[in-house]
Amino acid sequence: MSRLDSAIRRLQAQRACLNAAAEAVADRPGVVFELGLGNGRTYDHLRESCAGREIFVFERQVAAHPDCVPDDAHLYLGDVLETLPQAAERFAGQVALLHADIGTGDAARNARLAGAIQPFLPHLLVPGGIAVTDQEMPWPDAEQVALPDGVAPGRYFLYRRV
Numbered sequence: 001m002s003r004l005d006s007a008i009r010r011l012q013a014q015r016a017c018l019n020a021a022a023e024a025v026a027d028r029p030g031v032v033f034e035l036g037l038g039n040g041r042t043y044d045h046l047r048e049s050c051a052g053r054e055i056f057v058f059e060r061q062v063a064a065h066p067d068c069v070p071d072d073a074h075l076y077l078g079d080v081l082e083t084l085p086q087a088a089e090r091f092a093g094q095v096a097l098l099h100a101d102i103g104t105g106d107a108a109r110n111a112r113l114a115g116a117i118q119p120f121l122p123h124l125l126v127p128g129g130i131a132v133t134d135q136e137m138p139w140p141d142a143e144q145v146a147l148p149d150g151v152a153p154g155r156y157f158l159y160r161r162v
């Protein structure tokens with residue numbers, strides 16, 4: 001598979017997983033957390049698929065398209081390892097959908113970051129809330145949600161708080 005094919009599949013998988021999660025939590029109250037703004041693509045998509053919900057973004061350095069930058073009240077600027085614990089106090093049990101897309105090509109770094117973020121997921125999510133992650137982040141009683149058709153195992157992960 002070419003790198004172009006791989007990039008296209010990754011983005012299609014990301015969109016399919018975000019759409020599936022947005023649909024699955026449609027009847028749940030709660031806000032959305034976006035960990036990793038990047039250029040704002042998935043943030044912009046979540047604004048459509050989760051219309052009506054507040055979206056809080058976690059990013060250490062904003063470099064997104066100007067149309068895709070949240071206002072200050074919805075931006076946690078800084079290292080997510082510092083900002084997520086702060087937000088966890090404010091939003092305990094109030095997050096309907098959390099998307100984490102902060103992986104890089106450094107597998108060891110990804111594993112460390114995933115391990116640090118994972119304990120916050122069950123604490124933040126509403127019952128029935130879903131975490132959509134680019135790294136494995138299971139917690140002990142997380143329900144692993146089946147991936148949408150066409151998404152290869154290991155490409156993305158969906159976890160539901162029971």
Ligand code: SAM
Pocket residue numbers: 035036037038039040041042043058059060061078079080081101102103
């Ligand atoms: N989902 C985004 C999109 O569709 O445009 C792409 C996200 S990009 C792959 C990852 C982002 O996570 C980068 O903007 C990077 O700055 C941010 N990031 C990585 N590690 C971080 C950390 N420890 N704290 C805060 N942000 C981080």
